[in-house]
Amino acid sequence: xxxxxxxxxxxxxxxxxxxxxxxxxxxxxxxxxxxxxxxxxxxxxxxxxxxxxxxxxxxxxxxxxxxxxxxxxxxxxxxxxxxxxxxxxxxxxxxxxxxxxxxxxxxxxxxxxxxxxxxxxxxxxxxxxxxxxxxxxxxxxxxxxxxxxxxxxxxxxxxxxxxxxxxxxxxxxxxxxxxxxxxxxxxxxxxxxxxxxxxxxxxxxxxxxxxxxxxxxxxxxxxxxxxxxxxxxxxxxxxxxxxxxxxxxxxxxxxxxxxxxxxxxxxxxxxxxxxxxxxxxxxxxxxxxxxxxxxxxxxxxxxxxxxxxxxxxxxxxxxxxxxxxxxxxxxxxxxxxxxxxxxxxxxxxx
Amino acid sequence: xxxxxxxxxxxxxxxxxxxxxxxxxxxxxxxxxxxxxxxxxxxxxxxxxxxxxxxxxxxxxxxxxxxxxxxxxxxxxxxxxxxxxxxxxxxxxxxxxxxxxxxxxxxxxxxxxxxxxxxxxxxxxxxxxxxxxxxxxxxxxxxxxxxxxxxxxxxxxxxxxxxxxxxxxxxxxxxxxxxxxxxxxxxxxxxxxxxxxxxxxxxxxxxxxxxxxxxxxxxxxxxxxxxxxxxxxxxxxxxxxxxxxxxxxxxxxxxxxxxxxxxxxxxxxxxxxxxxxxxxxxxxxxxxxxxxxxxxxxxxxxxxxxxxxxxxxx
Numbered sequence: 126x127x128x129x130x131x132x133x134x135x136x137x138x139x140x141x142x143x144x145x146x147x148x149x150x151x152x153x154x155x156x157x158x159x160x161x162x163x164x165x166x167x168x169x170x171x172x173x174x175x176x177x178x179x180x181x182x183x184x185x186x187x188x189x190x191x192x193x194x195x196x197x198x199x200x201x202x203x204x205x206x207x208x209x210x211x212x213x214x215x216x217x218x219x220x221x222x223x224x225x226x227x228x229x230x231x232x233x234x235x236x237x238x239x240x241x242x243x244x245x246x247x248x249x250x251x252x253x254x255x256x257x258x259x260x261x262x263x264x265x266x267x268x269x270x271x272x273x274x275x276x277x278x279x280x281x282x283x284x285x286x287x288x289x290x291x292x293x294x295x296x297x298x299x300x301x302x303x304x305x306x307x308x309x310x311x312x313x314x315x316x317x318x319x320x321x322x323x324x325x326x327x328x329x330x331x332x333x334x335x336x337x338x339x340x341x342x343x344x345x346x347x348x349x350x351x352x353x354x355x356x357x358x359x360x361x362x363x364x365x366x367x368x369x370x371x372x373x374x375x376x377x378x379x380x381x382x383x384x385x386x387x388x389x390x391x392x393x394x395x396x397x398x399x400x401x402x403x404x405x406x407x408x409x410x411x412x413x414x415x416x417x418x419x420x421x422x423x424x425x426x427x428x429x430x431x432x433x434x435x436x437x438x439x440x441x442x443x444x445x446x447x448x449x450x451x452x453x454x455x456x457x458x459x460x461x462x463x464x465x466x467x468x469x470x471x472x473x474x475x
Numbered sequence: 476x477x478x479x480x481x482x483x484x485x486x487x488x489x490x491x492x493x494x495x496x497x498x499x500x501x502x503x504x505x506x507x508x509x510x511x512x513x514x515x516x517x518x519x520x521x522x523x524x525x526x527x528x529x530x531x532x533x534x535x536x537x538x539x540x541x542x543x544x545x546x547x548x549x550x551x552x553x554x555x556x557x558x559x560x561x562x563x564x565x566x567x568x569x570x571x572x573x574x575x576x577x578x579x580x581x582x583x584x585x586x587x588x589x590x591x592x593x594x595x596x597x598x599x600x601x602x603x604x605x606x607x608x609x610x611x612x613x614x615x616x617x618x619x620x621x622x623x624x625x626x627x628x629x630x631x632x633x634x635x636x637x638x639x640x641x642x643x644x645x646x647x648x649x650x651x652x653x654x655x656x657x658x659x660x661x662x663x664x665x666x667x668x669x670x671x672x673x674x675x676x677x678x679x680x681x682x683x684x685x686x687x688x689x690x691x692x693x694x695x696x697x698x699x700x701x702x703x704x705x706x707x708x709x710x711x712x713x714x715x716x717x718x719x720x721x722x723x724x725x726x727x728x729x730x731x732x733x734x735x736x737x738x739x740x741x742x743x744x745x746x747x748x749x750x751x752x753x754x755x756x757x758x759x760x761x762x763x764x765x766x767x768x769x770x771x772x773x774x775x776x777x778x779x780x781x782x783x784x785x786x787x788x789x
Contacts, residue, residue: 243707
């Protein structure tokens, strides 16, 4: 009898949870559907991202939200919603389909896979939705893509490292996760550039997540096998920080390491600049998200927007390092100057 | 309640419970998407859910035999990669290759579990790294391509027929047939009581290997489904399916200790999980609360199920 009673309680709780889900939705569902009608209709905008938790994404989220607030004031955006796929590409496909069904006007996408989202995004575009993809790009040419040239990123870094080492020496290549398009592209560019320096030998090619703790472990083991290296090609800020940290901790020779605008790395760089450490860093700027949003709003408003918007890669060098590094901010942030509106307009072809 | 009705309900408590939950969920769902019951929506939704449903069926097969498959996501990605790489030269051959690869990986797991006596959780965990690496060799970065006609037919329907829904029905029928064979009966027997099954003359090792291989076929089908859905292959896409397939199987009432569970319930449970995640997208909750909701609903549903079945052994 008691068993049956408990079961009844649990069943009621379950139904309650579901009803609560329903209830939460009833409010927001009704609020969202009554959009403004006018000459230039305010847009319903959604951002589907593969991750929301990394600090880069958080910063991007904040930048987009700030810009949405401005656009709302101008009456150009009515509703803004963020969807987090939490690393699950299939979930991201579901999000895009849900946004199509919910008749969004604009879909912004930071893609979890360079190919898997294509059919869903093209379906959205065919349904008349303005689709703009930024940061992690898809291969489909039917959506507007806003990004940096990842191959150029690798090429630029490879070139600098080759020149800095005077064309000879042993290096460790420190790449992102295997099988991820961005990582493969950056490494492809680096390999191209390094080909020009036959005296440079890649003694180890390490893959790691773009995350400090696993990167530090991966680098430490590669370095202990090759302690006599002359440089490191690293393609991400956390990776570079992990590599430099290892050298500093073990009190080894500070060889050149390429990097990214990850504040933890920039701080370490500045601390060790006088000890002879040098680097070239670039950035996947957070304002890509803002450019994507602006491009989408312009396109939805009838303007012509180029299908491919390539944002130039910033260069952080020994000389201008102090303009970028933010000693008072956490390691896990990505200091970058905001792009002036005039520059954004130029990029989206206004 | 009449005895006959309670009897029937008791035999199908999982299916009935999940069915009831599904009805509630669909009612709420139709509030957000009034077109959910139109053929177009059914096609889109079934296209979206097919990979998870098939993966869950694979996981359930292994769990029925008393095992668990942590390599499911890697094998799914492997089948997807093999299919996407070869699909341009002929879809049928590519599908056969992908299924063979997936079945072979399953059989390999089965051999290690049955003959070497290694715990399934360890064998399949190691296998997940192994096949993850092999997948990267097959497809180092996202790519490959599936004929666009097939992608369209799958995602948008073919002559008004929802191909993915049809596929689910076909696979269920296939399972029904397998279930009535000597192997099907042995599978439940081995999962439920291995020593008993052995004592009564069942070749338990062969049954286990076949169970893992059959699971490989389901997982391979899931990989092919995902490749057709996305029109491509991606080595990194499979990972979430491992845990989601376990969640669906557990929700369906498939026992971790083997021998108990119904495939119909697994299909319903996978559908339920898929619909629930979609529904949470509609509600406009903050993304982080969506995760909390998703987890909470799963725990509550599994708790209900556990309490409901506990009575059977009272």
